[in-house]
Amino acid sequence: MSRKYTGHFHAYIPGPTNIPPRILNAAHVPTEDMRSPTFPELTLPLFEDLKKIFKTKDGQVFIFPSSGTGAWESAITNTMSPGDKVLIYRFGQFSLLWVDMFERLGLDVDVRDVDWGTGTPPEDVEATLKADSNHEYKVVCVTQNETATGVSSDVAAVRKAIDAAGHPTMLFVDGVSSIASIDFRMDEWGVDCAISGSQKGFMLPAGVGLVCASQKALEAHKSASLPRCYFSWEDMMKTNKDGYFPYTPPTTMLHALRASIDMLMEEGLDNVFARHHRIAEGVRRAVKDGWGLKLCAKEEKWESDTVSAIVVPEDKDAKEVIATAYNKYHLSLGAGLTQVAGKVFRIGHLGDFNELMLASAIVGAEMAMLDNGFDIKPGSGIAAASEYWRNN
Numbered sequence: 407m408s409r410k411y412t413g414h415f416h417a418y419i420p421g422p423t424n425i426p427p428r429i430l431n432a433a434h435v436p437t438e439d440m441r442s443p444t445f446p447e448l449t450l451p452l453f454e455d456l457k458k459i460f461k462t463k464d465g466q467v468f469i470f471p472s473s474g475t476g477a478w479e480s481a482i483t484n485t486m487s488p489g490d491k492v493l494i495y496r497f498g499q500f501s502l503l504w505v506d507m508f509e510r511l512g513l514d515v516d517v518r519d520v521d522w523g524t525g526t527p528p529e530d531v532e533a534t535l536k537a538d539s540n541h542e543y544k545v546v547c548v549t550q551n552e553t554a555t556g557v558s559s560d561v562a563a564v565r566k567a568i569d570a571a572g573h574p575t576m577l578f579v580d581g582v583s584s585i586a587s588i589d590f591r592m593d594e595w596g597v598d599c600a601i602s603g604s605q606k607g608f609m610l611p612a613g614v615g616l617v618c619a620s621q622k623a624l625e626a627h628k629s630a631s632l633p634r635c636y637f638s639w640e641d642m643m644k645t646n647k648d649g650y651f652p653y654t655p656p657t658t659m660l661h662a663l664r665a666s667i668d669m670l671m672e673e674g675l676d677n678v679f680a681r682h683h684r685i686a687e688g689v690r691r692a693v694k695d696g697w698g699l700k701l702c703a704k705e706e707k708w709e710s711d712t713v714s715a716i717v718v719p720e721d722k723d724a725k726e727v728i729a730t731a732y733n734k735y736h737l738s739l740g741a742g743l744t745q746v747a748g749k750v751f752r753i754g755h756l757g758d759f760n761e762l763m764l765a766s767a768i769v770g771a772e773m774a775m776l777d778n779g780f781d782i783k784p785g786s787g788i789a790a791a792s793e794y795w796r797n798n
């Protein structure tokens with residue numbers, strides 16, 4: 407394909423996210439021997455430092471050459487047996503796909519459909535688990551950040567709900583679009599399997615799936631009987647302890663991951679979270695105060711700091727806004743998926759970002775909306791966002 411634009415392309419989809427030059431350069435290494443005596447000098451510290459990102463002392467991190475979906479499959483097949491019961495809430499494309507995977511892997515899935523634009527309801531978790539006196543539920547799932555609708559769920563509140571019910575279930579969290587961007591606390595929140603991927607908050611290309619397993623999950627692993635091979639934890643544990651892998655690891659990605667962790671640690675996780683919040687809030691001001699539009703997130707408590715899904719007026723098609731933005735302004739916006747297809751477009755604001763980068767997304771989205779006949783005031787989005795950013 408010939409080059410259709412000058413300058414840089416503006417990618418504001420909620421993953422894959424912008425890859426900073428430092429990470430690109432770190433991946434630029436010649437072939438390496440993954441069985442050499444020096445290879446563990448790269449890998450062993452990665453496992454240790456990832457624990458700091460997940461905020462765990464006793465947890466164990468697994469690094470798979472896969473996208474986030476592989477990390478899901480790994481968590482499920484290594485801790486569960488056929489027919490085990492799962493409680494999961496469906497409120498967007500990613501929780502929907504997670505449900506689908508549980509079903510296809512032969513689990514007994516209790517799916518609760520809640521409004522797209524809301525998230526996991528802790529009250530319902532508590533009531534459901536209290537009624538489960540035989541302790542049939544083995545896993546409760548929370549999609550911490552539903553990337554399709556821009557909704558964040560309160561994982562700590564779900565933990566409290568499980569504790570209030572006195573239930574021994576495991577807690578799984580899909581943190582693919584939240585971990586390393588939004589606060590996450592594996593140990594404090596008693597999470598048993600946390601899942602992430604490389605191409606969102608970690609600012610890497612796609613290709614590394616991360617699972618962090620608690621001691622309880624590792625215990626469950628001992629008797630879990632779902633079949634697994636490529637994603638097997640036991641194979642990983644046997645070799646990982648010495649810094650090696652059961653098959654060829656993505657060595658260049660591991661160097662990139664090293665740079666990513668270094669960048670996150672140098673900025674400080676709390677500062678990373680604060681930056682995501684500040685930038686997200688500017689985008690929300692543009693949407694609400696500037697354009698007078700609504701977010702898909704139905705209440706402030708559900709609003710995500712990593713992605714905003716913007717609802718277009720009923721007589722408009724979000725797909726046209728996305729097409730204009732791409733073709734005319736070289737700006738990629740996220741599309742609406744399944745239930746919200748054509749009804750929303752999304753601005754991703756996670757990873758390596760700053761205010762002026764998001765300013766380009768706001769101006770580009772606004773031009774694309776104006777081109778499609780939206781009744782909004784030119785310049786209103788950036789006026790509202792910059793007002794917030796200047797003062798915060």
Ligand SMILES: *Cc1c(COP(=O)(O)O)cnc(C)c1O
Nearest residue numbers: 473474475500551553582583603
């Ligand atoms: C992106 C994403 C996934 C899927 O990850 P892949 O890397 O595309 O397999 C899963 N869950 C959430 C919440 C996501 O944002």
